[in-house]
Amino acid sequence: xxxxxxxxxxxxxxxxxxxxxxxxxxxxxxxxxxxxxxxxxxxxxxxxxxxxxxxxxxxxxxxxxxxxxxxxxxxxxxxxxxxxxxxxxxxxxxxxxxxxxxxxxxxxxxxxxxxxxxxxxxxxxxxxxxxxxxxxxxxxxxxxxxxxxxxxxxxxxxxxxxxxxxxxxxxxxxxxxxxxxxxxxxxxxxxxxxxxxxxxxxxxxxxxxxxxxxxxxxxxxxxxxxxxxxxxxxxxxxxxxxxxxxxxxxxxxxxxxxxxxxxxxxxxxxxxxxxxxxxxxxxxxxxxxxxxxxxxxxxxxxxxxxxxxxxxxxxxxxxxxxxxxxxxxx
Amino acid sequence: xxxxxxxxxxxxxxxxxxxxxxxxxxxxxxxxxxxxxxxxxxxxxxxxxxxxxxxxxxxxxxxxxxxxxxxxxxxxxxxxxxxxxxxxxxxxxxxxxxxxxxxxxxxxxxx
Amino acid sequence: xxxxxxxxxxxxxxxxxxxxxxxxxxxxxxxxxxxxxxxxxxxxxxxxxxxxxxxxxxxxxxxxxxxxxxxxxxxxxxxxxxxxxxxxxxxxxxxxxxxxxxxxxxxxxxxxxxxxxxxxxxxxxxxxxxxxxxxxxxxxxxxxxxxxxxxxxxxxxxxxxxxxxxxxxxxxxxxxxxxxxxxxxxxxxxxxxxxxxxxxxxxxxxxxxxxxxxxxxxxxxxxxxxxxxxxxxxxxxxxxxxxxxxxxxxxxxxxxxxxxxxxxxxxxxxxxxxxxxxxxxxxxxxxxxxxxxxxxxxxxxxxxxxxxxxxxxxxxxxxxxxxxxxxxxxxxxxxxxxxxxxxxxxxxxxxxxxxxxxxxxxxxxxxxxxxxxxxxxxxxxxxxxxxxxxxxxxxxxxxxxxxxxxxxxxxxxxxxxxxxxxxxxxxxxxxxxxxxxxxxxxxxxxxxxxxxxxxxxxxxxxxxxxxxxxxxxxxx
Ligand SMILES: Cc1cc2nc3c(=O)[nH]c(=O)nc-3n(C[C@H](O)[C@H](O)[C@H](O)COP(=O)(O)OP(=O)(O)OC[C@H]3O[C@@H](n4cnc5c(N)ncnc54)[C@H](O)[C@@H]3O)c2cc1C
Ligand code: SF4
Ligand code: SF4
Numbered sequence: 001x002x003x004x005x006x007x008x009x010x011x012x013x014x015x016x017x018x019x020x021x022x023x024x025x026x027x028x029x030x031x032x033x034x035x036x037x038x039x040x041x042x043x044x045x046x047x048x049x050x051x052x053x054x055x056x057x058x059x060x061x062x063x064x065x066x067x068x069x070x071x072x073x074x075x076x077x078x079x080x081x082x083x084x085x086x087x088x089x090x091x092x093x094x095x096x097x098x099x100x101x102x103x104x105x106x107x108x109x110x111x112x113x114x115x116x117x118x119x120x121x122x123x124x125x126x127x128x129x130x131x132x133x134x135x136x137x138x139x140x141x142x143x144x145x146x147x148x149x150x151x152x153x154x155x156x157x158x159x160x161x162x163x164x165x166x167x168x169x170x171x172x173x174x175x176x177x178x179x180x181x182x183x184x185x186x187x188x189x190x191x192x193x194x195x196x197x198x199x200x201x202x203x204x205x206x207x208x209x210x211x212x213x214x215x216x217x218x219x220x221x222x223x224x225x226x227x228x229x230x231x232x233x234x235x236x237x238x239x240x241x242x243x244x245x246x247x248x249x250x251x252x253x254x255x256x257x258x259x260x261x262x263x264x265x266x267x268x269x270x271x272x273x274x275x276x277x278x279x280x281x282x283x284x285x286x287x288x289x290x291x292x293x294x295x296x297x298x299x300x301x302x303x304x305x306x307x308x309x310x311x312x313x314x315x316x317x318x319x320x321x322x323x324x325x326x327x328x329x330x
Numbered sequence: 331x332x333x334x335x336x337x338x339x340x341x342x343x344x345x346x347x348x349x350x351x352x353x354x355x356x357x358x359x360x361x362x363x364x365x366x367x368x369x370x371x372x373x374x375x376x377x378x379x380x381x382x383x384x385x386x387x388x389x390x391x392x393x394x395x396x397x398x399x400x401x402x403x404x405x406x407x408x409x410x411x412x413x414x415x416x417x418x419x420x421x422x423x424x425x426x427x428x429x430x431x432x433x434x435x436x437x438x439x440x441x
Numbered sequence: 442x443x444x445x446x447x448x449x450x451x452x453x454x455x456x457x458x459x460x461x462x463x464x465x466x467x468x469x470x471x472x473x474x475x476x477x478x479x480x481x482x483x484x485x486x487x488x489x490x491x492x493x494x495x496x497x498x499x500x501x502x503x504x505x506x507x508x509x510x511x512x513x514x515x516x517x518x519x520x521x522x523x524x525x526x527x528x529x530x531x532x533x534x535x536x537x538x539x540x541x542x543x544x545x546x547x548x549x550x551x552x553x554x555x556x557x558x559x560x561x562x563x564x565x566x567x568x569x570x571x572x573x574x575x576x577x578x579x580x581x582x583x584x585x586x587x588x589x590x591x592x593x594x595x596x597x598x599x600x601x602x603x604x605x606x607x608x609x610x611x612x613x614x615x616x617x618x619x620x621x622x623x624x625x626x627x628x629x630x631x632x633x634x635x636x637x638x639x640x641x642x643x644x645x646x647x648x649x650x651x652x653x654x655x656x657x658x659x660x661x662x663x664x665x666x667x668x669x670x671x672x673x674x675x676x677x678x679x680x681x682x683x684x685x686x687x688x689x690x691x692x693x694x695x696x697x698x699x700x701x702x703x704x705x706x707x708x709x710x711x712x713x714x715x716x717x718x719x720x721x722x723x724x725x726x727x728x729x730x731x732x733x734x735x736x737x738x739x740x741x742x743x744x745x746x747x748x749x750x751x752x753x754x755x756x757x758x759x760x761x762x763x764x765x766x767x768x769x770x771x772x773x774x775x776x777x778x779x780x781x782x783x784x785x786x787x788x789x790x791x792x793x794x795x796x797x798x799x800x801x802x803x804x805x806x807x808x809x810x811x812x813x814x815x816x817x818x819x820x821x822x823x824x825x826x827x828x829x830x831x832x833x834x835x836x837x838x839x840x841x842x843x844x845x846x847x848x849x850x851x852x853x854x855x856x857x858x859x860x861x862x863x864x865x866x867x868x869x870x871x872x873x874x875x876x877x878x879x880x881x882x883x884x885x886x887x888x889x890x891x892x893x894x895x896x897x898x899x900x901x902x903x904x905x906x907x908x909x910x911x912x913x914x915x916x917x
């Protein structure tokens with residue numbers, strides 16, 4: 001079956017929104033940073049927790065994709081996306097229009113909160129850039145919009161430096177990869193050390209700086225492509241889960257040979273993304289009903305296609321710091 | 331990257347490709363695509379054709395933009411072709427207008 | 442073909458099959474004209490058709506017959522003999538949408554699957570039942586059932602399990618005639634005496650006799666365990682002595698692979714092995730019941746270590762993977778590519794893989810002779826192969842842009858085939874004849890005084906394909 005993609009209109013929308021608002025979907029910045037307010041994280045510090053907004057954006061991207069996929073094939077989608085560019089000037093309106101499920105928005109906040117707590121419990125103090133926690137521009141890079149990406153990368157770097165960063169802690173595979181492996185060739189004098197929170201946490205657990213607790217007894221792990229093949233962050237999540245007492249089951253295609261969730265094409269080809277996700281879910285289901293994911297894009301795309309009733313959880317929903325004396329197992 | 335550099339990168343990587351198809355075994359998009367353009371062996375060839383011709387058909391564009399950049403293919407390639415790099419740079423050339431392409435892109439799925 | 446005739450045929454096919462099953466877009470068509478050894482069609486075919494059912498295949502065949510259009514069945518186009526390349530214009534028929542596994546029958550020991558199913562995908566399914574399809578060409582990750590049937594493929598397990606011809610029970614075939622006649626030939630049982638054996642005629646026919654839509658294949662159990670040993674020998678004759686001793690000890694290995702010292706060096710440079718990889722390598726796997734693991738491994742170790750420079754063993758395939766004992770063999774092909782690039786000082790190289798077989802007793806002579814002709818022609822040859830069945834894959838790297846070298850490579854190809862014939866072997870054990878080895882086939886038949894066989898083959902071709910439109914120019 002053939003349908004048409006509003007490719008050009010989509011690219012222009014993503015580019016303009018990222019350049020003007022700092023996010024690929026125009027939203028008010030408090031949507032991105034409000035999760036951190038209750039934690040009272042400092043604004044300045046040499047170690048900065050940088051989320052790149054991906055966790056927070058995914059619920060909105062998901063509803064955008066729902067619109068696009070309902071329209072896949074009709075010419076309306078082009079027109080609509082062109083009109084949508086008006087939205088870039090009115091982020092609040094976008095938020096209202098996209099109206100993602102509140103539970104999804106809440107979930108992203110909970111995950112980030114837990115990540116920050118896990119870092120603190122490991123003895124890694126960190127600051128947070130709040131309204132400067134901008135999107136890293138991954139999509140622009142992936143879609144070949146290099147000039148726009150270079151501009152975004154430069155801006156993100158400057159902002160992080162303004163907050164005093166010399167080390168940046170990232171929380172998802174895409175942002176980690178783009179900062180660690182791509183920014184250096186787009187940003188003159190790039191000098192930030194980029195570490196991923198799973199690396200920090202697995203080291204802390206190994207050195208017994210933190211005691212972890214798991215909220216499920218076993219789960220099948222879905223390695224994200226970017227951790228597994230671009231960053232070789234493979235053993236870290238396994239160590240963390242095992243130290244938390246979670247038995248890790250391996251799907252047929254795992255580690256370096258992992259199979260993509262389909263997420264990267266969800267805006268360009270939503271139906272294709274779903275088919276890939278369904279294929280992966282079947283494979284995961286052979287091992288367990290609990291699926292641990294490590295990336296917000298994997299979570300969104302697998303959840304959208306989850307017709308098998310699997311329980312899909314982010315690793316930061318499965319693992320938490322054990323507070324001494326709280327009477328946990330062991 | 332400069333368009334000229336991107337173009338020669340694509341041609342060089344394609345010249346390494348033996349067309350053995352081993353990469354296709356790992357590709358998640360290929361089984362749902364209508365033809366080889368939705369898989370790595372096809373994408374590398376499409377990109378090099380586009381550079382040679384200065385233009386690409388809508389069917390070719392669909393192949394280039396449906397790639398997940400997941401790099402599963404590269405693990406299998408005996409010739410070490412940078413498939414992901416080729417696809418991304420082809421997109422860059424398309425975005426810059428260095429390769430001409432139709433506006434509307436058909437997306438076909440099978441299965 | 443003239444432009445108007447071309448577009449008419451594409452239109453007719455589209456009308457009969459549905460628009461999305463026929464592509465004449467040159468971007469798409471050009472993805473179906475090239476094989477891994479650099480063999481490529483100069484003239485673009487008119488279209489690629491993607492049948493989704495046996496009926497579609499029949500429609501394509503009868504249409505091609507009516508309008509006299511050449512048609513070329515294709516799987517993953519990994520053939521190394523030129524047999525899948527559309528040289529004379531017309532329509533490529535891709536099996537990529539015929540991908541269903543129709544039935545797995547454990548009690549009747551067969552699997553029924555469509556032509557476009559890849560061998561590895563088939564095995565993923567069969568493994569769920571504890572079964573396997575044992576023919577394992579090195580290309581099994583992408584090689585399709587239709588392609589493997591038609592090229593008569595073999596693999597590492599050839600000595601124990603034979604090749605495709607030993608595992609095909611029945612086929613649904615379509616003929617390029619007026620009706621696009623479609624029929625099932627063969628049986629679903631292992632024993633089958635259906636007059637002349639048409640199934641085995643189609644196996645290895647390289648898409649020149651009929652279009653295959655699906656196949657009923659025998660399956661067998663996965664071994665309980667496989668013990669693995671790797672040893673390196675200074676002299677090839679020591680390696681062969683070892684092979685003889687293994688065979689004389691009533692061991693029938695699951696796999697028995699060899700690489701000469703040059704191939705080992707190339708592969709070692711590529712993967713940086715964890716073991717000391719110097720000399721000629723022998724890799725042996727023996728399938729055993731769990732209980733016999735220790736006993737078999739120690740017997741094997743004793744035999745292999747006797748003449749070896751170094752020996753490594755593993756209790757199971759999994760352990761062999763962990764110890765990376767299989768990596769050298771696996772990287773044979775990529776290391777050949779790398780080796781060629783280094784020797785020629787450029788990226789764009791062609792690796793030419795020969796595919797002869799000699800009686801295993803003649804293996805040492807064969808390798809010696811191959812090295813000599815390669816030296817004479819100025820090629821740096823590496824040799825690997827399946828010792829169990831005498832199948833050798835000598836290979837050289839060439840610069841495809843150097844016409845003089847290409848010509849010498851052609852000579853080399855012929856010389857290697859001559860060696861096979863001289864030693865009582867065959868010019869092609871698993872890759873087929875295609876266009877590349879037509880001369881070799883004639884040479885081999887003549888050497889046996891069987892020139893008439895070629896005539897019989899040509900007559901058979903005319904019966905199946907009266908207009909000569911099915912994969913023209915190949916084999917005979
Ligand atoms: C690196 C490398 C290693 C290899 N190693 C081995 C090996 O170890 N052993 C081995 O035997 N081969 C090997 N091969 C050769 C080749 O991969 C196999 O012969 C394989 O079985 C071909 O499958 P395919 O799907 O690619 O077929 P194709 O190449 O597409 O086709 C092969 C032949 O079959 C015909 N054909 C395909 N499908 C049909 C159909 N449905 N109906 C009728 N005719 C059809 C084609 O016309 C052609 O003549 C290797 C190839 C490469 C590149
Ligand atoms: S990177 Fe693109 S071509 Fe390679 S396997 Fe992933 S989707 Fe396929
Ligand atoms: S595996 Fe590498 S060499 Fe083979 S077809 Fe794919 S890109 Fe080309």
